[in-house]
Amino acid sequence: xxxxxxxxxxxxxxxxxxxxxxxxxxxxxxxxxxxxxxxxxxxxxxxxxxxxxxxxxxxxxxxxxxxxxxxxxxxxxxxxxxxxxxxxxxxxxxxxxxxxxxxxxxxxxxxxxxxxxxxxxxxxxxxxxxxxxxxxxxxxxxxxxxxxxxxxxxxxxxxxxxxxxxxxxxxxxxxxxxxxxxxxxxxxxxxxxxxxxxxxxxxxxxxxxxxxxxxxxxxxxxxxxxxxxxxxxxxxxxxxxxxxxxxxxxxxxxxxxxxxxxxxxxxxxxxxxxxxxxxxxxxxxxxxxxxxxxxxxxxxxxxxxxxxxxxxxxxxxxxxxxxxxxxxxxxxxxxxxxxxxxxxxxxxxxxxxxxxxxxxxxxxxxxxxxxxxxxxxxxxxxxxxxxxxxxxxxxxxxxxxxxxxxxxxxxxxxxxxxxxxxxxxxxxxxxxxxxxxxxxxxxxxxxxxxxxxxxxxxxxxxxxxxxxxxxxxxxxxxxxxxxxxxxxxxxxxxxxxxxxxxxxxxxxxxxxxxxxxxxxxxxxxxxxxxxxxxxxxxxxxxxxxxxxxxxxxxxxxxxxxxxxxxxxxxxxxxxxxxxxxxxxxxxxxxxxxxxxxxxxxxxxxxxxxxxxxxxxxxxxxxxxxxxxxxxxxxxxxxxxxxxxxxxxxxxxxxxxxxxxxxxxxxx
Numbered sequence: 174x175x176x177x178x179x180x181x182x183x184x185x186x187x188x189x190x191x192x193x194x195x196x197x198x199x200x201x202x203x204x205x206x207x208x209x210x211x212x213x214x215x216x217x218x219x220x221x222x223x224x225x226x227x228x229x230x231x232x233x234x235x236x237x238x239x240x241x242x243x244x245x246x247x248x249x250x251x252x253x254x255x256x257x258x259x260x261x262x263x264x265x266x267x268x269x270x271x272x273x274x275x276x277x278x279x280x281x282x283x284x285x286x287x288x289x290x291x292x293x294x295x296x297x298x299x300x301x302x303x304x305x306x307x308x309x310x311x312x313x314x315x316x317x318x319x320x321x322x323x324x325x326x327x328x329x330x331x332x333x334x335x336x337x338x339x340x341x342x343x344x345x346x347x348x349x350x351x352x353x354x355x356x357x358x359x360x361x362x363x364x365x366x367x368x369x370x371x372x373x374x375x376x377x378x379x380x381x382x383x384x385x386x387x388x389x390x391x392x393x394x395x396x397x398x399x400x401x402x403x404x405x406x407x408x409x410x411x412x413x414x415x416x417x418x419x420x421x422x423x424x425x426x427x428x429x430x431x432x433x434x435x436x437x438x439x440x441x442x443x444x445x446x447x448x449x450x451x452x453x454x455x456x457x458x459x460x461x462x463x464x465x466x467x468x469x470x471x472x473x474x475x476x477x478x479x480x481x482x483x484x485x486x487x488x489x490x491x492x493x494x495x496x497x498x499x500x501x502x503x504x505x506x507x508x509x510x511x512x513x514x515x516x517x518x519x520x521x522x523x524x525x526x527x528x529x530x531x532x533x534x535x536x537x538x539x540x541x542x543x544x545x546x547x548x549x550x551x552x553x554x555x556x557x558x559x560x561x562x563x564x565x566x567x568x569x570x571x572x573x574x575x576x577x578x579x580x581x582x583x584x585x586x587x588x589x590x591x592x593x594x595x596x597x598x599x600x601x602x603x604x605x606x607x608x609x610x611x612x613x614x615x616x617x618x619x620x621x622x623x624x625x626x627x628x629x630x631x632x633x634x635x636x637x638x639x640x641x642x643x644x645x646x647x648x649x650x651x652x653x654x655x656x657x658x659x660x661x662x663x664x665x666x667x668x669x670x671x672x673x674x675x676x677x678x679x680x681x682x683x684x685x686x687x688x689x690x691x692x693x694x695x696x697x698x699x700x701x702x703x704x705x706x707x708x709x710x711x712x713x714x715x716x717x718x719x720x721x722x723x724x725x726x727x728x729x730x731x732x733x734x735x736x737x738x739x740x741x742x743x744x745x746x747x748x749x750x751x752x753x754x755x756x757x758x759x760x761x762x763x764x765x766x767x768x769x770x771x772x773x774x775x776x777x778x779x780x781x782x783x784x785x786x787x788x789x790x791x792x793x794x795x796x797x798x799x800x801x802x803x804x805x806x807x808x809x810x811x812x813x814x815x816x817x818x819x820x821x822x823x824x825x826x827x828x829x830x831x832x833x834x835x836x837x838x839x840x
Contacts, residue, residue, distance in 0.1 A: 222315055224273040227257055227306040227335075234336050237584040248594065250587045252298030259331040260286065260339040263309030265525025268612070269339070271307050282307075285612040286339060289359070292604060296595045306335065310524050321508075323500035328353065332578035336588060341573035343502035343544075352579040354589045357596035358572030359605060363545040364503055366482065367552070369533060370562035383468035387694040391701055392461065396433065399454050400425035402708045403439070406450055409715040410443050432458045446715035453707020460700045468692055483565030485511050488540055489519075496521045496529040496541035503542060506569050530557050540564060544573070559621035 215229045234257065239250040262271045262282070271282035282302075290301050308316075317326035329351055331338035341360040342348070349355075376382075381389065403425045407413065413421060428439050432454060442448050482488045485507065488495055497504050499522030508515050521538050523529050529541040530551040545567065552561040574596075577589045599605055 219315070222312050223306050223308055225271070225305050225307045226277060226302070227304045230257070230304060233257060233334065233583060234588075235583050236587040237582075239587050240584055247587065247590060249298065251591050254299045255304040256299050256301050256337055256588075257335045258290070258301050258305040258337045258339055259335040260305055260307055261309065262307040265310055265527060266340075268341075269307070273307070277302060285608050288608055288611070289599070289605075290339070292599055293592060293595050296598070297591055319500065321500055321504060324502060325351075325500075325505065328576060332576050333580075336577070336585075337592070338576045340575070341546075342576045343506075343571050343573045345502050345505060345571070347505065348502070348576075354577045354579050354585070356575045356577065356589065357593050357600060358574040359596070359600075360573035361544065361546040361549075362502075362571040362573040363567045364506055364542065364569035364571065365545050365548060365567050366485070366488070366540055366542055366564040367530075367533065367548050367561055368482065368540045368564040369558065370560050379472075380469070382472050382691055383465050384697070385691040385693050388692060388697050391694060391697070392433070395457070395701060395704060396429045397426070399432075399704070399708065400429045402450060402712060403428070405712060406442075406444070406447050406715050409719045410447060412440070412443075429454075433461060435459070435462055444715065444718060446711045446718060449714060450708055450711035453704050453711065456707075457700060457704035460703075461697075464692065464697070464700070482540060485514060485542070485568065487565075489513065489517050492519065493539035494519045494521055494537070496523060496532050496538040498526050498529060498543065499523055502571075503544065506571070507542060510569060527551065530561075533561075534558055542568075546573075553621050555619045555621055 234254060236250060239245050239247065260269055262269045268284050269282055269286040270284040275281050282305075294300055313323060313327045317323050317330060325348065328338060328340075328342055328348060332353060341362065342353075342355065343362040344355045344358075384392070400422060404421055416424070431438055435458065437451075437455060437458075439451055439454075442451055482491065482493065485495075495517075497507070497520050504522075514520075521532060523532065526543055526547045529538070529543055530547075532538045533541050534557045545563075548561065548563065551557055553559070575592070577585050577592075579585065
């Protein structure tokens with residue numbers, strides 16, 4: 174009963190409070206003057222903590238008159254006003270360069286943010302150069318203290334005191350819950366790990382890195398299998414040449430090993446099976462060699478910039494020292510994403526982002542956690558070695574921008590509405606890209622050369638921010654506030670390759686163990702399958718060809734009465750039987766014609782002897798002419814018969830007839 178009574182009492186009090194707040198807001202909108210004193214007791218603030226023309230002035234503006242005056246367009250809400258702005262300057266923030274000891278001028282203050290504010294003032298019709306307040310990192314520590322969350326406290330203080338807080342404020346859930354309104358982003362605050370990519374340890378087996386162990390074993394087996402297959406095919410071609418099997422195998426292994434290096438010295442094949450095998454082997458060797466060369470080149474470049482870690486967890490598991498911007502949103506985000514990092518005692522907090530990079534370069538820490546935009550800026554400066562790499566994937570995606578307090582009493586939503594419109598238009602029309610280019614061109618420090626950029630893979634365009642492309646650059650040298658910590662003695666022992674950034678060729682490598690960039694057997698299986706199929710086909714073709722030749726030799730031997738035909742002259746056609754029959758017929762006719770001619774000659778000489786002995790030589794000569802005419806007539810008749818036989822087969826293929834005459838010659 175008591176709990177129920179307290180519940181209803183609390184509910185009634187909350188309702189009364191909401192009603193009172195609504196009445197107060199309505200009263201302020203209807204009766205508040207054109208300005209409200211957002212007052213700072215400047216007498217209590219130590220001299221020199223804040224600088225700028227806005228020190229000691231009224232710091233906040235009331236925009237509720239725009240709400241009361243319905244006739245005023247919202248885009249004109251800022252015209253004629255002097256906005257109070259709190260902005261960071263000094264070491265660690267060279268986007269806004271201000272010299273308090275020099276008089277105000279178009280060049281003081283200057284810098285990328287000053288240019289952006291000038292353009293916003295021109296488009297919105299307001300001024301800011303006479304009403305800004307600047308602070309540096311020392312101001313932050315003196316005002317809100319050091320430690321975790323100090324930048325969150327500084328953000329809350331500036332937006333509650335001034336119209337606009339200008340900095341690279343990172344959007345987080347906690348800050349939104351604290352009634353912070355973030356404007357259109359101008360800075361990529363994606364959270365990444367940055368490491369030095371130069372691996373100086375010797376790697377004697379680096380040449381084997383393109384393939385994993387299973388692929389190398391598959392290559393060795395394929396070379397041996399191809400050598401044996403070549404021996405089998407050569408045996409069917411009769412090309413052993415009197416060599417012993419050991420000598421023969423040695424020759425084939427030598428030829429196979431040379432083939433994978435694109436040096437093909439196999440003898441020219443004599444059969445279709447040999448041509449199929451060598452074509453398959455040459456294609457396989459070409460694919461393996463090209464894949465190895467491409468992946469090795471990629472590894473030689475990327476291993477020069479390979480990081481031993483790819484996550485905060487892997488860095489902590491290996492006891493690495495991690496540099497981080499002390500008290501920044503990056504630290505808060507990391508604690509939210511990885512609660513174990515809260516108790517990790519090897520974080521090194523720095524006052525500015527540049528100090529993280531200086532410590533990393535000098536060995537003060539093993540790796541750093543920062544924003545992508547800072548990495549693109551500092552990573553292209555020669556003083557940091559031109560060898561910085563992103564380790565792993567982006568840990569958290571975020572953006573940074575200016576900030577305003579959600580204050581209904583002063584109608585700050587009007588200010589946010591107008592500034593967002595103008596910031597977006599500056600971005601869309603390309604002016605933001607120009608601001609980044611001018612910022613990079615004005616960097617005084619030496620940047621990495623084009624050759625270094627191409628070798629190390631550092632220089633690249635800034636990541637796309639809200640639909641625009643900007644260019645990466647460098648930042649000016651910032652002073653160091655503390656000496657770097659000496660590198661641990663066992664640093665090299667801890668920096669073991671536990672993972673790598675994926676290479677361009679590893680997308681097809683499949684899952685494997687060891688070096689993630691090495692191509693695995695699952696990614697290379699198709700190459701080996703092609704050669705296996707080609708080799709199997711060539712062996713089957715060789716076996717079938719040998720079987721066909723054996724059958725035809727037997728058939729030829731039977732038709733030739735035991736005589737064996739030479740393989741090169743034997744005509745492989747379905748008309749072989751007909752050709753052989755024709756050959757026997759022509760041979761018989763020629764033999765008969767020869768016998769007839771010999772008989773005629775015997776008769777002629779017999780008659781000639783009788784005529785001489787009887788004195789009837791003239792008669793003998795007359796009979797000789799008759800016999801000669803008779804022989805010519807018969808010879809013509811026999812020759813015509815042979816010609817007619819040959820002519821009857823003249824429709825056959827010319828190549829077949831030529832082979833027939835070769836066969837006749839053999840007979």
